[in-house]
Amino acid sequence: MSILSRYRLIALFALLILIGGLSMGINHVVFNADYHEFFEINDPQRMKFDEIQDVFGSSDNIMFLLVLASRDVFTEEVFTAIHQLTERAWQIPHSYRVDSLTNYQYS
Structure with a gap:
């Protein structure tokens, strides 16, 4: 045995x-997906990327998805919910742009 x-x-x-x-x-245990973790401070590609972000802004985005019980999305109730979510999204710290169906620029 x-x-x-x-x-x-x-x-x-x-x-x-x-x-x-x-x-x-x-x-x-954490995973940091920030690109700064993968490149040295004086790396030319990192410096160029930082320069582009300084000029054009970063691509840190949040996307909200509304899941409806019914398939009818073109109702006043749905657009009211989207509008309320849009207004609350402006209250997120450091948000400087909120794109939504209720504030979309048509021009």
């Missing part, structure tokens, strides 16, 4: 303790 099969309950208990101990730090 192998040692693992002889002490299987102890091995299972030790494995559960090991998994529990290792998983306690899982909430500290």
Whole structure:
């Protein structure tokens, strides 16, 4: 008989303790998708990208999706909800542009 099969309950208990101990730090694991993390400060491509963002603005966007119970989207209730969401989106910190069906520029 192998040692693992002889002490299987102890091995299972030790494995559960090991998994529990290792998983306690899982909430500290993060992924930062910011491009600044991938390039050196003096990298020419990073510097050019920062220059473009300074001139034209960044592409940090938030998109909201409304899911309706009915298939009829052209109702006053739906447009009122879109308008209210648009007005509340302006209250998001650092927002400087909100595009919506209710404030779309036609010209």
